[in-house]
Amino acid sequence: MRKILIVEDDISIGSMLKKFIESKDIEVEIAENGMKAKHISKKFFPDIILLDLKLPDIYGFDLIGDIKQYTKEIIIITAHGDIDDAVRATKMGVYDFFEKPIDFIKLGTSIENIYKMLDLKEKVENKKKNSNKIIGNSNAIRSLKLKIKKIAEKNISVLLLGESGTGKEVLARSIHNLSKRKKFVAVNCGAIPEELFESELFGYEKGSFTGADTAKPGKIEMADGGTLFLDEIGDLPKNMQVKLLRVLETKEVERIGSTKSKKVDIRIIAATNRKFDEMIKNGQFRDDLFFRISVIELIIPPLRERKEDIPELANYFVMNANEDLETNVKEISKEVLDSLVNYEWPGNIRELRNIIYAMVALSDGNILTCDMLPVKLKNINKNKEFLKIPLGLNLEEVEKIYIEETLKKIGNNKTQAAKMLGISKVTLFAKLKKWKEE
Numbered sequence: 001m002r003k004i005l006i007v008e009d010d011i012s013i014g015s016m017l018k019k020f021i022e023s024k025d026i027e028v029e030i031a032e033n034g035m036k037a038k039h040i041s042k043k044f045f046p047d048i049i050l051l052d053l054k055l056p057d058i059y060g061f062d063l064i065g066d067i068k069q070y071t072k073e074i075i076i077i078t079a080h081g082d083i084d085d086a087v088r089a090t091k092m093g094v095y096d097f098f099e100k101p102i103d104f105i106k107l108g109t110s111i112e113n114i115y116k117m118l119d120l121k122e123k124v125e126n127k128k129k130n131s132n133k134i135i136g137n138s139n140a141i142r143s144l145k146l147k148i149k150k151i152a153e154k155n156i157s158v159l160l161l162g163e164s165g166t167g168k169e170v171l172a173r174s175i176h177n178l179s180k181r182k183k184f185v186a187v188n189c190g191a192i193p194e195e196l197f198e199s200e201l202f203g204y205e206k207g208s209f210t211g212a213d214t215a216k217p218g219k220i221e222m223a224d225g226g227t228l229f230l231d232e233i234g235d236l237p238k239n240m241q242v243k244l245l246r247v248l249e250t251k252e253v254e255r256i257g258s259t260k261s262k263k264v265d266i267r268i269i270a271a272t273n274r275k276f277d278e279m280i281k282n283g284q285f286r287d288d289l290f291f292r293i294s295v296i297e298l299i300i301p302p303l304r305e306r307k308e309d310i311p312e313l314a315n316y317f318v319m320n321a322n323e324d325l326e327t328n329v330k331e332i333s334k335e336v337l338d339s340l341v342n343y344e345w346p347g348n349i350r351e352l353r354n355i356i357y358a359m360v361a362l363s364d365g366n367i368l369t370c371d372m373l374p375v376k377l378k379n380i381n382k383n384k385e386f387l388k389i390p391l392g393l394n395l396e397e398v399e400k401i402y403i404e405e406t407l408k409k410i411g412n413n414k415t416q417a418a419k420m421l422g423i424s425k426v427t428l429f430a431k432l433k434k435w436k437e438e
């Protein structure tokens with residue numbers, strides 16, 4: 001059910017507004033002063049707050065900081081509005097501004113527009129949620145899926161390790177979706193300038209520094225009851241590492257400029273593509289924080305080590321691209337699939353996704369063919385070397401020739417050969433020993 005809170009001390013205007021909005025099938029609550037407005041918004045979580053500026057106990061603008069976090073949009077209604085107020089409202093992110101007497105038709109349109117926008121946002125969110133499906137059936141992915149099912153509901157910190165684009169965020173969101181936690185709040189530590197970290201994570205009170213016009217909760221507080229995903233945690237500055245550790249130990253957070261701390265219940269999922277042991281050795285990352293966040297460590301292997309997932313992923317991205325680009329590609333040609341499987345994917349799944357999207361966008365038929373491949377993939381099959389093996393040999397003899405030729409090609413490096421052949425080093429040694437003894 002849609003919900004609107006009216007903050008208005010004039011009882012007759014309040015009840016007129018209530019009647020008008022209820023006629024649109026929206027649930028309405030009224031608060032006659034600022035204190036009630038804070039109290040009700042915390043429990044009612046209205047989609048929209050209609051806020052009168054002149055209230056008996058507070059000036060409407062000074063209330064916005066306290067109620068903003070409990071609603072999606074604010075509309076201001078005022079008897080004595082001037083240009084300055086309208087400008088201030090826009091700066092504070094208020095959606096619309098109405099002068100009394102209220103033009104109900106215009107107000108109705110404004111409310112409808114907000115709901116149209118919110119519906120669209122929800123659709124995009126849902127789509128995002130669905131895109132958290134973990135595609136792949138390789139041993140590595142199957143085992144990851146099993147593990148996350150086991151740990152999802154337990155309130156333990158998880159550290160995801162893997163190269164860029166391997167799907168760490170997808171995995172983090174899947175863990176969250178399988179848990180009963182409320183919201184998923186993501187922070188990309190690699191994208192925040194150092195001087196903004198503290199306000200981003202901890203929030204601030206109004207007036208705590210120049211430019212802090214309103215109070216703002218930080219990401220930690222916003223994740224209360226939910227999951228806080230700290231992407232690129234290796235980029236967290238040292239002074240923030242100490243502060244984060246304190247939050248995890250005390251389960252309390254304090255906004256900048258506040259003397260009061262607030263209890264928070266968060267589950268941390270962190271991710272990095274950097275090597276923690278080196279960072280700890282160099283003093284770049286605190287080991288006490290590392291132990292706190294890495295109760296469970298999950299390693300996501302690069303795509304080149306689970307090539308059997310490539311066809312399924314490629315088909316999945318063709319389907320997604322069809323939906324997003326309104327195309328109708330039905331198939332990937334065998335040659336294209338061969339090239340995709342033979343490529344090494346330094347950018348992992350993100351790179352695969354981008355290439356498929358580009359190919360779908362370029363195609364004008366219903367099959368993806370080699371001429372649409374980017375140059376780096378076009379000649380990949382041509383560059384492959386082929387080995388002629390005579391017919392009539394038994395499989396073990398074929399295997400022996402193949403392994404010997406592979407070793408020759410890479411300068412007898414047995415570790416690399418085992419990797420290329422997809423067998424363990426022990427197996428490779430055992431085979432070589434057996435053939436030597438024969």
Ligand SMILES: Nc1ncnc2c1ncn2[C@@H]1O[C@H](COP(=O)(O)OP(=O)(O)OP(=O)(O)O)[C@@H](O)[C@H]1O
Nearest residue numbers: 133134135163164165166167168169170349350353
């Ligand atoms: N197993 C998967 N199934 C389906 N799509 C996936 C999978 N893994 C990754 N993707 C897709 O690949 C892209 C990159 O994934 P994601 O952002 O999770 O990677 P990441 O490891 O967090 O990258 P970075 O380290 O750069 O932040 C996204 O578009 C995501 O939807």
